[in-house]
Amino acid sequence: MVTPELLSTFPILKSLPQEVLSQLAPLSAMRKFARRGIVLNAGVREESLCFLFEGRLQGVDFTIDGREVGLYFVEPGDFCGELGLFDHGPQPEYVIALTAAVTVFIPMEALREVMIKQPGIVRVICERLSARLRQMTKQRSLLGLPNISQRVCCQLWMLVPEEDKSGRTESLINNPPTHMEIAIMLNLSRETVTRVFQNLQTRQIVKRDGAACLLISDVQTLRELAEGKQEL
Amino acid sequence: MVTPELLSTFPILKSLPQEVLSQLAPLSAMRKFARRGIVLNAGVREESLCFLFEGRLQGVDFTIDGREVGLYFVEPGDFCGELGLFDHGPQPEYVIALTAAVTVFIPMEALREVMIKQPGIVRVICERLSARLRQMTKQRSLLGLPNISQRVCCQLWMLVPEEDKSGRTESLINNPPTHMEIAIMLNLSRETVTRVFQNLQTRQIVKRDGAACLLISDVQTLRELAEGKQEL
DNA sequence: CAACGCGGGTGATTACAGTCACACAAGGTC
DNA sequence: GACCTTGTGTGACTGTAATCACCCGCGTTG
Numbered sequence: 001m002v003t004p005e006l007l008s009t010f011p012i013l014k015s016l017p018q019e020v021l022s023q024l025a026p027l028s029a030m031r032k033f034a035r036r037g038i039v040l041n042a043g044v045r046e047e048s049l050c051f052l053f054e055g056r057l058q059g060v061d062f063t064i065d066g067r068e069v070g071l072y073f074v075e076p077g078d079f080c081g082e083l084g085l086f087d088h089g090p091q092p093e094y095v096i097a098l099t100a101a102v103t104v105f106i107p108m109e110a111l112r113e114v115m116i117k118q119p120g121i122v123r124v125i126c127e128r129l130s131a132r133l134r135q136m137t138k139q140r141s142l143l144g145l146p147n148i149s150q151r152v153c154c155q156l157w158m159l160v161p162e163e164d165k166s167g168r169t170e171s172l173i174n175n176p177p178t179h180m181e182i183a184i185m186l187n188l189s190r191e192t193v194t195r196v197f198q199n200l201q202t203r204q205i206v207k208r209d210g211a212a213c214l215l216i217s218d219v220q221t222l223r224e225l226a227e228g229k230q231e232l
Numbered sequence: 233m234v235t236p237e238l239l240s241t242f243p244i245l246k247s248l249p250q251e252v253l254s255q256l257a258p259l260s261a262m263r264k265f266a267r268r269g270i271v272l273n274a275g276v277r278e279e280s281l282c283f284l285f286e287g288r289l290q291g292v293d294f295t296i297d298g299r300e301v302g303l304y305f306v307e308p309g310d311f312c313g314e315l316g317l318f319d320h321g322p323q324p325e326y327v328i329a330l331t332a333a334v335t336v337f338i339p340m341e342a343l344r345e346v347m348i349k350q351p352g353i354v355r356v357i358c359e360r361l362s363a364r365l366r367q368m369t370k371q372r373s374l375l376g377l378p379n380i381s382q383r384v385c386c387q388l389w390m391l392v393p394e395e396d397k398s399g400r401t402e403s404l405i406n407n408p409p410t411h412m413e414i415a416i417m418l419n420l421s422r423e424t425v426t427r428v429f430q431n432l433q434t435r436q437i438v439k440r441d442g443a444a445c446l447l448i449s450d451v452q453t454l455r456e457l458a459e460g461k462q463e464l
Numbered sequence: 465c466a467a468c469g470c471g472g473g474t475g476a477t478t479a480c481a482g483t484c485a486c487a488c489a490a491g492g493t494c
Numbered sequence: 495g496a497c498c499t500t501g502t503g504t505g506a507c508t509g510t511a512a513t514c515a516c517c518c519g520c521g522t523t524g
Binding site for chain 2: 063139
């Protein structure tokens with residue numbers, strides 16, 4: 001059962017009036033995914049938006065010759081699969097669960113109806129589209145970096161929680177993506193990512209903390225590496 | 233002077249009622265750019281959408297170390313600079329005129345007002361946002377291709393006019409991007425792009441036709457190269 | 465006209481990331 | 495316990511695209 005209260009925990013939906021949430025809640029469905037589960041299928045017309053409650057998702061495409069390409073990460077509070085909402089086109093890419101994940105699916109048809117009566121929700125979704133576009137632009141720029149270590153550090157930097165980025169010297173990333181998952185985001189091979197991580201570990205900038213945790217022991221140095229102010 | 237008729241030549245605006253166009257037209261301004269002209273500046277809050285009437289634009293970003301990164305091409309009938317419309321954020325990337333270009337600038341404030349009264353225009357712009365997102369996804373996947381020639385052929389293929397793609401054996405690309413401009417789209421060096429083009433020319437797949445024209449003499453072979461069904 | 469900048473063309477060299485081939489540890493499952 | 499699978503760690507080798515250094519031709523501008 002999805003309650004209006006659950007929906008209102010999403011920052012994107014928070015601003016909507018209670019009545020809209022009450023209207024959407026009974027139509028929505030909670031779905032859980034195991035690691036590696038396919039959340040959204042490429043090529044088909046998905047009929048729901050997928051809101052992520054817990055875990056981490058990754059948008060993934062495949063090149064003509066079968067290579068995986070990582071497009072974006074989806075973090076809790078965010079959503080994905082929104083493209084068909086406007087153009088009724090098929091979902092262009094796969095969305096995969098990188099960790100066990102809890103999601104809420106809201107049917108597009110319901111959203112479209114609400115959108116007509118409540119222009120507020122349109123704004124919210126458009127802002128989200130804009131944000132995704134900015135995110136992809138940033139990710140694309142990343143690929144232009146000729147220095148591979150910098151590329152990895154930038155990606156790592158983007159995974160650091162916003163509240164830890166300034167001031168703190170340590171930060172914890174829960175269930176970090178695997179080396180392979182990072183590699184496809186950066187057009188690198190898995191081995192290359194591993195080697196960069198090895199390097200970061202020996203310099204005590206990051207540290208593995210069990211299988212499901214990555215400790216950034218020196219946040220500010222990571223930042224400087226990401227910004228190119230320091231070489232690895 | 234911008235007339236409502238001029239606005240209605242844009243496929244995106246065509247569907248709007250006459251009165252809306254009449255309202256927007258007097259607020260809009262025609263602007264012409266020389267090759268290399270800066271159409272939109274990165275980092276500043278642009279207050280207009282830029283509709284392209286003639287010519288070709290390119291969205292460009294720069295990496296931290298000053299390298300150019302090509303993000304997308306804008307073809308006639310299309311527009312750019314729409315991100316701030318919703319989130320009031322700054323324009324994330326530069327937009328440069330690759331050729332002499334004729335544009336129409338429509339102030340965001342005017343559009344926002346129209347958007348409130350006329351939900352139709354919101355739809356239209358959202359569809360456009362979706363399309364841009366699909367385009368960037370496709371472009372990102374391109375970068376995953378390990379075969380460099382294929383990458384160039386794919387990019388070239390995207391520049392072929394839609395109506396020439398099936399059936400025709402020849403096609404003409406007017407004012408094609410320079411090798412450098414293609415190179416930054418594909419994360420390649422200018423020289424590498426030149427070498428691929430040399431190769432395509434000796435195989436009589438493309439042909440220079442003066443400075444401002446590129447003739448695709450064998451459209452179907454180009455397609456097969458782009459799809460990886462043939463090696464170069 | 466000379467001078468210049470830009471776009472394109474080409475060879476030699478080299479750095480460096482991909483690839484392949486392993487090894488190892490941890491967790492799950494029969 | 496034996497067995498997989500998955501994620502990571504590492505060395506040796508190699509292919510290939512970047513880089514650098516030139517060249518040319520053309521159009522513009524003084």
